[in-house]
Amino acid sequence: MARVLLGVSGGIAAYKALELVRLATKAGHAVRAIQTPTSQRFVGAASFAALTGAPVLTDEFERDAARGAYPGDAPPEHDPISHLELVHNADVFVIAPASVNTLAKLAHGLADNLLTSAALAATGPVIVAPAMNNHMWEHAATRANLQTLRQRGVIVIEPGTGELASKGEYGAGRLAEPPEILAAIEAAIVPPGPKPLDGLKLLVTAGGTREPIDSVRYIGNRSSGRMGFALAEVAADLGAEVTVIAANVGLDRDPRVSYLDVSTAEELRSACLTHFSLTDVVLMAAAVVDFRPGAPADTKLKKQTGQDSMRLELGLTPDILSELAGTKKPGQTVVGFAAEHGDKALDYGREKLKRKKLDAIVVNDISRPDIGFDATHNEVTIVTADRETSVPRSAKQDVATAILGEVSRLRAEDVARA
Ligand code: C5P
DSSP: OOEEEEEEOSSTTHHHHHHHHHHHHHTTOEEEEEEOTGGGGTSOHHHHHHHHTSOOBOOTTSOOTTTTOOTTSOOOSSOOOHHHHHHHSOSEEEEEEEOHHHHHHHHHTOOOSHHHHHHHHOOSOEEEEEOOOHHHHHSHHHHHHHHHHHHTTOEEOOOEEEEOSSTTOEEEEEOOOHHHHHHHHHHHTOOSSOOTTTTOEEEEEEEBOOEESSSSOEEOOOOOSHHHHHHHHHHHHTTOEEEEEEESOOSOOOTTSEEEEEOSHHHHHHHHHHHHTTOSEEEEOSBOOSEEESSOOSSOOOOOTTOOOOOOOEEEOOOHHHHHHHTOOTTOEEEEEEEEOSTTHHHHHHHHHHHTTOSEEEEEETTOTTSSTTOSEEEEEEEESSOEEEEEEEEHHHHHHHHHHHHHHHHHHHHHHO
């Protein structure tokens, strides 16, 4: 049971915060809600008060009838300062939905209402679950604010992609679903102490390589790096020491993780070979381009007058994963990823597991537009020599947790066998 302070800021998604309260209280947590004035234009305090069983505050100068106590706790004898007491007594402060305005205030340390003042006074874990229009979400100011918050250790629950509040709008910005937010709350309140991946050195490759045709053009792919970055973040949560080799990834970075940027397959290979001997687990999530131009031009190739076609001579890139797996020492675990089209995806994955001598391969079917490449969600099957684990469509963070769980299982079995 945890004491959860829920901050609700303005946005149509405020109605989903009611469901979050319902789930959290059902799971045995004591919840207190505070609202920004704007959020009350969407959902009134009475709804949160009814579901939490406690007064809901909006203003720093409002008296808290429960004196900062959470449901189930006895209030103190004195009348404390509400924003300090509520956050002081909380095990976790979750802001859901976090509007674009509230995120900006948090990033800049403003304290102009109860919610933002409480955030500044928070000393425990702070989680934000943003929800907004997709253009606001993608705006450079929002990106920068999130980066600032992440660097300060704030946990960001990425919004989903789908239909948005305004009619006909579609894109990233939908508040994460309440069960996902509750899972993040519960993960954040894990008591300090040993973590499952403490001491483990993990190498993750992420993104997609670019193989130059000339000085400005390249052969590349649509990989965003989200799966690799999610693996790195979750592994860091679990205590691992993580290095990411990022091939052309434009996503926000986790301050707990070391990043090395590369562009081509050859650069990726060289970085992998440098780090491999110091690594316990390699997760090869990068989409390495298979074919590259034999002799890229140093300058921009020019179209000739009357030219109607062009031939490119392509050679194969080195198979980095096979090379690593071929030299791995006892105690090292090598995991590949297979992005395949259609029904035969799993068969191809099984074949690659054997051919590339891997410990596990994570197979996903990229013929589906809602998962895999450049999507926030994924649905995979983790194939090892002795079993196959299906992970239903979930946020890439949850898929990452499942993959790391399987890696831990494999390693524990190895130790037991040795
Ligand atoms: O053979 P395929 O490209 O489908 O294998 C996918 C797996 O192999 C991925 O883990 C990818 O990172 C890795 N790979 C590699 N070097 C290549 C091609 C793929 O390491 N040249």
